[in-house]
């Protein structure tokens with residue numbers, strides 16, 4: 294989604310949630326500076342490195358043109374069921390098959406199943422030790438700045454490597470905006486920017502229930518989402534519907550089957 298198109302969604306989101314564009318831009322400006330100091334990658338680096346990372350691990354040369362299929366894992370209640378289904382159907386670690394993108398808290402569920410994502414799309418409110426562990430092991434970070442994560446960006450950016458920065462306001466300098474709002478739908482927009490032909494969604498229930506991977510502080514496996522979270526999930530679903538309607542990409546949602 295280009296920025297002009299995204300900006301219409303963004304205006305609506307700012308009004309609907311009462312967020313401030315200036316606050317988003319303030320965090321974006323800090324992230325941009327930190328990435329300037331500590332280093333960041335661009336989209337070309339990401340594509341090239343995805344290829345090399347897998348070549349190193351699997352002794353397999355993935356041609357750039359074979360990067361076509363993606364799996365996006367969200368932190369919805371069906372995450373574990375969907376991972377088990379995928380494991381029973383295919384070799385999830387086969388680099389020929391899929392690029393694996395985890396949306397933030399879903400990283401923890403994947404690590405529990407011995408799967409280290411290729412990419413983590415995050416605003417740094419997932420379980421931070423797991424995000425950092427995955428980053429050390431293998432995962433590239435697509436790190437998002439917004440008005441509500443200034444402190445996390447300030448604290449953790451220097452500790453993370455292999456980072457591509459994003460903003461939800463106007464992109465500039467080191468920061469991209471591929472479109473999208475929550476970590477899960479931004480992961481889908483990233484796959485679109487990486488020329489996906491097929492995207493499989495797992496743990497992307499939307500609805501009103503959140504899992505412990507989304508809210509590590511809840512006691513049970515799942516709980517009723519608060520009103521703000523429910524509204525965020527509605528936007529996530531609508532934005533992914535926009536991709537279905539406007540892009541020629543096969544999208545399969547395992548959570549809805």
Ligand SMILES: Nc1ncnc2c1ncn2[C@@H]1O[C@H](COP(=O)(O)OP(=O)(O)OP(=O)(O)O)[C@@H](O)[C@H]1O
Nearest residue numbers: 367368369396397398475476477497498499503507
């Ligand atoms: N039922 C669900 N509960 C939680 N996440 C879901 C659900 N369905 C889909 N997702 C996707 O999983 C992603 C990862 O979840 P997580 O709660 O870590 O994200 P988030 O975008 O940081 O949200 P928040 O700002 O509420 O913390 C969400 O961004 C969302 O797109």
Ligand SMILES: Nc1nc2c(c(=O)[nH]1)N=C(CO)CN2
Nearest residue numbers: 312439440441474475476525
């Ligand atoms: N300003 C602001 N922006 C966001 C927020 C948030 O809480 N505040 N949460 C997001 C992830 O769901 C994405 N963007």
Ligand SMILES: [Mg+2]
Nearest residue numbers: 397416418476
């Ligand atoms: Mg998050």
